[in-house]
Every structure is written in C-alpha cells, then in structure tokens.
Amino acid sequence: MAAVKLATVWLGGCSGCHMSFLDMDEWLIELASRADLVYSPIADVKEFPPGVDICLVEGAVANEDNRHLARVLRERSRVVIAFGDCAVTGNVTALRNPLGVALEVLQLAYLRPHEEHARIPDDRTVVPVLLDRVMPLHAVVPVDYYLPGCPPPAERIRQLLSDLLDGRRPEQTADRISFG
Ligand code: SF4
Numbered sequence: 001m002a003a004v005k006l007a008t009v010w011l012g013g014c015s016g017c018h019m020s021f022l023d024m025d026e027w028l029i030e031l032a033s034r035a036d037l038v039y040s041p042i043a044d045v046k047e048f049p050p051g052v053d054i055c056l057v058e059g060a061v062a063n064e065d066n067r068h069l070a071r072v073l074r075e076r077s078r079v080v081i082a083f084g085d086c087a088v089t090g091n092v093t094a095l096r097n098p099l100g101v102a103l104e105v106l107q108l109a110y111l112r113p114h115e116e117h118a119r120i121p122d123d124r125t126v127v128p129v130l131l132d133r134v135m136p137l138h139a140v141v142p143v144d145y146y147l148p149g150c151p152p153p154a155e156r157i158r159q160l161l162s163d164l165l166d167g168r169r170p171e172q173t174a175d176r177i178s179f180g
Pocket of ligand 1: 012013014015016017058059083084085086087091092093149150151152
C-alpha cells in the first residue's frame with residue numbers, strides 16, 4: 001500500500017504548533033513508517049506538491065503569501081486540518097486586527113516619532129504584503145478538521161492523525177472539539 005502523503009504548513013504562527021508535533025516523540029517513528037512527509041518547514045521542499053492526503057496548517061492567514069499558499073494547499077490536499085488556535089480562530093496572530101488596517105499597523109510598527117530615517121520596508125521579495133485583516137484558515141479556504149489549542153497537545157495531534165491514517169473519519173462538531 002502506498003504511503004500516505006503528509007504535509008505540514010507554517011502560515012502566520014510562532015511554530016509552537018510544529019514543536020508540539022515533534023513532541024509526539026516515538027510515535028513519529030510509526031508515523032514515518034506510514035506516511036511520507038512531502039512538504040513541511042522541517043523538510044527542504046520549495047513547492048507545495050499535488051496529491052497530498054493530509055495537510056496540517058499552523059498559523060493564521062496574515063499576508064498575501066499566506067493566502068496564496070492556503071489556496072494552493074487546499075487545491076492539492078484531500079484533508080486539511082486547521083492546526084492550533086491561530087489557524088482555528090486567528091488567536092495571537094490576529095491581535096493586530098484592532099490596531100487598524102495593514103498600513104496603520106505598519107506605521108505603528110516602523111514609524112517611531114524620534115527615528116529620523118525610519119521607513120516601512122517595501123521590498124516585496126523580502127517582506128510579504130500584509131492583508132488588512134488577519135483571518136483564520138476557514139475564512140479563506142474550506143477546512144476539514146480543527147485541532148484547537150495553543151499549541152494543541154501532542155496526544156490530540158497523534159489521535160487525529162491515527163484516526164485518519166487508519167481510515168477513520170472522526171466527526172467534528174463544535175460541541176465535540178475539545179479545547180485543551
Ligand atoms: Fe504559536 Fe499558539 Fe499560534 Fe500555535 S496556536 S502558532 S503555538 S501562538
């Protein structure tokens with residue numbers, strides 16, 4: 001049987017969710033025997049590949065690069081999981097939303113009154129263009145499963161991945177998602 005193609009994606013997040021993924025410790029060995037990691041910040045792959053079976057997405061959608069990647073991964077993945085509170089609700093990444101639209105946020109961050117040469121970075125090859133509002137993943141593309149938590153505990157990541165690898169499709173309704 002062909003190995004499941006697994007991807008993990010890092011959008012607007014702190015990478016803490018990926019750290020929790022690594023906390024699955026020895027279960028990672030079992031996972032490696034059943035799934036090929038075809039795209040991830042911990043694998044040197046530049047292009048999100050087609051035909052992905054399961055994709056874990058950490059982080060909110062905060063800039064144009066995030067939004068583009070979210071659309072690509074949705075097109076190319078069978079199951080998309082909003083991985084952690086930033087992907088599920090916006091969480092920490094969305095704390096900038098009350099400060100205003102992108103330009104107002106950038107002005108607050110970069111244009112300090114006493115810094116004469118301060119300027120907003122505008123090299124799009126270095127700094128992705130901020131969206132006016134940070135959005136949870138489901139506001140941009142359909143999501144199949146939610147793994148809330150900041151970060152989600154390793155045990156719950158393992159449980160959901162085991163279910164999916166074993167061909168089970170756990171039902172997730174709002175009252176059954178546990179926020180731990
Ligand atoms: Fe980091 Fe928490 Fe957001 Fe995960 S949910 S990316 S741990 S802030």
